[in-house]
Amino acid sequence: MQMEVISINETYEHGSVFINRDRTKESPLARFIRYRDLVLALAMRDVRMRYQLSILGLYWALLNPLFMALIWSFVFKTIFRATGMEGVPYVVFLFSGLTFWNFFANSLTTASNCLTGNASLLSKLYFPRVILPTASVLARLVDFGFSLIVLVVFMIAYRIMPGESLVYLPVLLVIQLFFTLGMAYIVAALNVLYRDINQIVPVLLLLLLYLSPIFYTMSQIPKSLAMYYVFNVVGELVGMETGVLFGKLAIQWQMVGVYALVSAAVFLFGLFVFHRIEPLFAEVM
């Protein structure tokens, strides 16, 4: 009997598995909705898991960056006399940078363990594995939302007005989201093969943090070094986001366009790497 093969979304390079779902009457749209629900459910579980057994619960999403901002503000402003952005209290400037930065950094930290930490989930049935790192990133997007609320409260308290360029902020955030997703796919997949990844990721993130305009502004970087900063995509994005938020930056849309393309490329490359490594997951874990 010849088998009719409708969807070949699970066709592999050497051997192959054909799944024909016609009897389940699940349309592509219905499947998309189910996968979307699964991403959201996993993301919510991640968020709740992080705070569930703590007394302060979700408030940690606010308190954590706040404490970091206070500590670093003491070190850099009080001791090292850093100035930050003109017209913005240093602690607010720092908190803003950390808010945008943490979304990226915490996403990668979570994503690097999302496959290895969910091995039992992977043994169950086939579902697109890319759902797991995506959920990790979305979970950190929720944290980011809470942090953003505190930032807005800060701005109101210090009467800092955002400028017209604020309209660019959502665009910059979307660019950052896709860049983060692409990087998350890469670290998640590689960590399955080599657990060295979750050792090296925090170190690289720390390096990148200091190489980003978070403790200082772009204008304070020595001219001879400034040209190299364009390669730090996420640093540039964080710098621009903080700049437009406080209305201190005339945005160059050409730059935004370039970073949008770079992010799209990183996102696609991440997906590509992930799908190449995916067949090995079940065997290595």
Place this chain on the structure above:
Amino acid sequence: MVVEVDDVWKRFQLRENRASGLSKMLNSGLSRSGPREKEFWALKEISFGIEENESFGIIGVNGSGKSTMLKMLTGTMRPTRGKIAVKGRKSSLIELGAGFHPDFSGRDNVYLNGLILGISKNDIRRKFDEIVAFAELEKFIDVPVKYYSSGMYARLGFSVAVAVEPDILIIDEILAVGDIGFRAKCMEKIVEMQHSGVTVILVSHALGDVERVCNRAMWIDHGQMMSYGAAKDVADQYARQQGVAVPGDLIEPTPVLVSPTSSQILS
């Protein structure tokens, strides 16, 4: 045909310890060329088909490749060579409750597991009471599953897996868990699903279950198909080779010693 497995081979790389390859290299002053890899064929030349309204058993000793075959049928693992075609929605009873998170309530875990197994949120909502009732966990559904007994855990896992209304139900030694009452209830449910047209694929050591549930079966040993045919015949053949008396045999069967093999580490 619901399932068609065509000349499937599966190779594993036996790495001494793949992750330590580099650090070993560093320790030994870069003298080694890299981790040595050995090949191991877990399955060789496997072909079979399962027709609609038929149930299929896979038997064999530990390490024979049964679970590898199942993993490829669920889609979590891919064959090295060959083709597998599966038609319809699958649900698996592999490790009941795998993917449950201990800190979350039964309710939360039912939703998440349902989504993974392939039913929409609305369907889960609609069937929720039915799922809980079958698992007999009405009183405990909002308790974190870490406080469940292993029986409760398995009951909830089973209940979600069958609520998916699968076309194909994949079962791996599931009936080893739970008490007699639960076992009986599961078997009853499985038979009931079979009558409504669900294809059951069962991996088991319990030859009785295989004979009871399956029409046809396959016996694999060292990754190779030893026999394939009517469940009763295959089970008898297997039993004889294992040195177990088969009712109806006139002559006392000669016990055959099966030596443990390297393949057992990959079961």
